[in-house]
Amino acid sequence: MERTKASDFPQEVMDLFDGYVHGRITRREFLDRAARYAVGGVTAVGLLEMLSPNFALAEQVKPDDARIKAERIDYDSPNGSGKMRGYLAKPAKAGKAPGLVVIHENRGLNPYIEDVARRAATAGYVALAPDALAPVGGYPGDEDKGREMFGKLDQKKVTEDFVAAYPALKARPECNGKIGVVGFCMGGLYVNVMATRVPELRAAVPFYGPPPPNLADVARIKAPMLVQLAENDNFVNSKWPAFEEALKANKVSYTMRMYPGTQHGFHNDTTPRYDAAAAKLAWERTLEFLELHLRG
Numbered sequence: 001m002e003r004t005k006a007s008d009f010p011q012e013v014m015d016l017f018d019g020y021v022h023g024r025i026t027r028r029e030f031l032d033r034a035a036r037y038a039v040g041g042v043t044a045v046g047l048l049e050m051l052s053p054n055f056a057l058a059e060q061v062k063p064d065d066a067r068i069k070a071e072r073i074d075y076d077s078p079n080g081s082g083k084m085r086g087y088l089a090k091p092a093k094a095g096k097a098p099g100l101v102v103i104h105e106n107r108g109l110n111p112y113i114e115d116v117a118r119r120a121a122t123a124g125y126v127a128l129a130p131d132a133l134a135p136v137g138g139y140p141g142d143e144d145k146g147r148e149m150f151g152k153l154d155q156k157k158v159t160e161d162f163v164a165a166y167p168a169l170k171a172r173p174e175c176n177g178k179i180g181v182v183g184f185c186m187g188g189l190y191v192n193v194m195a196t197r198v199p200e201l202r203a204a205v206p207f208y209g210p211p212p213p214n215l216a217d218v219a220r221i222k223a224p225m226l227v228q229l230a231e232n233d234n235f236v237n238s239k240w241p242a243f244e245e246a247l248k249a250n251k252v253s254y255t256m257r258m259y260p261g262t263q264h265g266f267h268n269d270t271t272p273r274y275d276a277a278a279a280k281l282a283w284e285r286t287l288e289f290l291e292l293h294l295r296g
Contacts, residue, residue: 003057004050004272006263011232013037014273017051018235018264022106022185023151027144053143053270055111060269061118068092068121070114073128075168080160085134087114088172089121096176098202098294099169102129103162103183103190105268107146108139112270113184120182123287125294128169132158150186159197162190166198178202178294180223182286183209184267188228188236192243196220203293205286208236208264211243218246224253226289228282233264257285 006014013034020030031044038044063070070089077084087109091097100120104113109131120127133139133149135157140146169175180203183191188209195204196212201223208230212218225247229237240256247254259266259278266275267282 003274006272006275008272009047009051010037013047013051014232014263015234017048017273018233020048021147021265022235023147024235051272053110053112053268055270057274058112058115058268058270060115061122063114063118065118065122066092068118070118070121075128075130075164077157077161077164080157080164081135083135084130084161084164084168085138086128086130086165086168087117088126088128089114089117090126090174091121091124096174097124097126098290099172099175099177099179100125100127100290100294101162101165101169101179101181101183101194102127103181103187103194104129104132105184105265106150106186107143108133108150110139110143110146112268113187116182116184119283123290125290126169126172126175128165128172130162130165132161135161159190159193163194163197166194166201180204180290180294182290183207185209185265193217195223195225199223203290205289207267207282208233210236210239211246215242215246218243218252219250221247221250221252224289224293225255226286227254227256228267228286229256229258230262230264230266230278231258231260232262236264255289257282 019025035044117127117129182205184207188206191206196217199222204223205226207228263273265273267279
């Protein structure tokens, strides 16, 4: 069965879905506005179901893959929620390796992000993927519910909980102390924020994430950055010129890669927004970047 692609939908529907996913419009507003594009026996509800994640598509590295070891761990977040929980994936081979914090989207630590952590482990990194929803019970297994839960969190505590992943990872006996961070969507935003908060970071890779809320904070970024953007992502891309200006003004080392024809979320292989070629290239570039800055 051929998987549904973004090109199967009008761009207006993709834009509406992006607005719904990020809380700029409600589910009812999506359905009302998408109804005009529901043709050929497909309802607006059907469109939403077609665009929603199918996590069975995302498992590139199985949890019991012999190349890695994966487990749930707790870590301290003294300035945030106190206690946090995350998913740790590391190479099965003994010895120390560089670390990578993997930051999820605005739905919590779902199976896609866990798989990204395992992919990083197969590439030789000790990957820690925090779950921002841990203080309220963890990722609920339902994307809509997870998004609703995330929206009710104290965002200042969320920031501290993600930042606390750095010292937690650095303290792991498997980690050699050289640590980078990668994040997707809202996680891309927190990559940018984390880069302003942790000057010891060796590399930062935000996928289609907005800049830090206060651009004056860009002056504190020391880590080299690989900024990955989707072409059809008006919300994030409208903020890029000001972010780039701040990066240049503060002499931050950065590279921006724009992926033609892609939608916000193109790396997430659970939805029709996934672009296999762009996702593969973006991940290859991510690994090359991490290799340069975490192993060089």
